Amino acid sequence: MTSMASMASMASMASMSPASPSSPVNSPVNSPMSPVNPQAPGAPDPTTPSVAERVRGRLRTGLGLIGPRHGRHALTAEQVDALALPIGDDGVVIGVDPEGQPAVLGLNRPTPYDIVLIGSLWTTQVLALRAAATGARVAVETGRAQAWMQMVHAMGGGQNGLAVYEVGRVPPQGASAGTPVLVVRDCGMRPPRGRVVSGPWQSVVTLLPYLSPVAPRLIRQARLVGVQRISPDEAAELGRTMALPRTDVEALPTLPDGVTLWCGDRDRQYVMTQPTDAETGLLGTPRRMD
DSSP states (O other): OHHHHHHHHHHHHHHHSOOOTTOGGGOTTTOTTSTTSOOOTTOOOTTSOOHHHHHHHHHHTTOOSSSOOOOOOOOOHHHHTTOOOOOOOOSEEEEEOTTSOEEEEOOOOSSOEEEEEESOHHHHHHHHHHHHHTTOEEEEEESOTHHHHHHHHHTTTTSSSEEEEOTTOOOOOOOOSSSOEEEEEEOOSSOOOOSSOOBTTEEEEEEESSOOTTHHHHHHHOSEEEEOOOOHHHHHHHHHHHTOOHHHHHHGGGOOTTEEEEEOSSOEEEEEOOOOHHHHHHHOSOOSOO
16 A cells, blocks of 8 residues: 555656656657747748848839839820820910911020010010010110000009119119019110120010111120011111021011011011900000000
8 A cells, every 4th residue: 555655646746847858748859949940939931031022022123112003004106196295495475477376485594595676665565574474574674664654553563573674774683593584675776785684594675666776786696686567778778687588678568567577596487476355455456656
């Protein structure tokens, strides 16, 4: 009996003692952290690429960032000819050409730009009004301020883009790409040399009512010259100064009101300025004489 009780006591003590290193419960072969099975429960499979690796793989294949996917926009070779993109100059629409297409004058430029218009005050005021409508500040240098006051009042008393100064009194305008300036010189037949000249983002338009003795000098300095109806003698002289074709020389004395021959470095274009209803109400109908 003693022997059997002793053996039972020893078995009970063995069941309460720590397992030996060779015990199947803590065997190195089956341990979750053993070298044979190093992955902890719930840990990602080391053979599966990470999110960063998958993103880098997408970028290397040119698919871009991970995000919404849309159908690609593609055209066949036959469909390309159907594309029509409105590519052209920007600026002020000064009228229409003989084909009825808009004629655009780019006034806001990063380089100096001088324009001479041998024509009417009406056309000059339409040009100034439309330039102000595109965001340019207009500074008018004139000896007949009363002729511009109606425009000044209509635009808010000179606070919204148009200001009038006496001849020789135009202050520096501080033109920039964000605030381009158009200087209009309405100083008669013999305009004096202006204190404010053309520069980056500041164009200058000089109005001559007729072909004056100073016209050849101003024309040589100008990048663009506009000519409205003039006398046959003036047309012949201007033709020699600007090397105009005979057809243009003969056409200049017969131009209707509102039509201007614009001459650039390499081309010439007849343009008819058609006023809007608002311009007609403010300035009246096109006219050569003021």
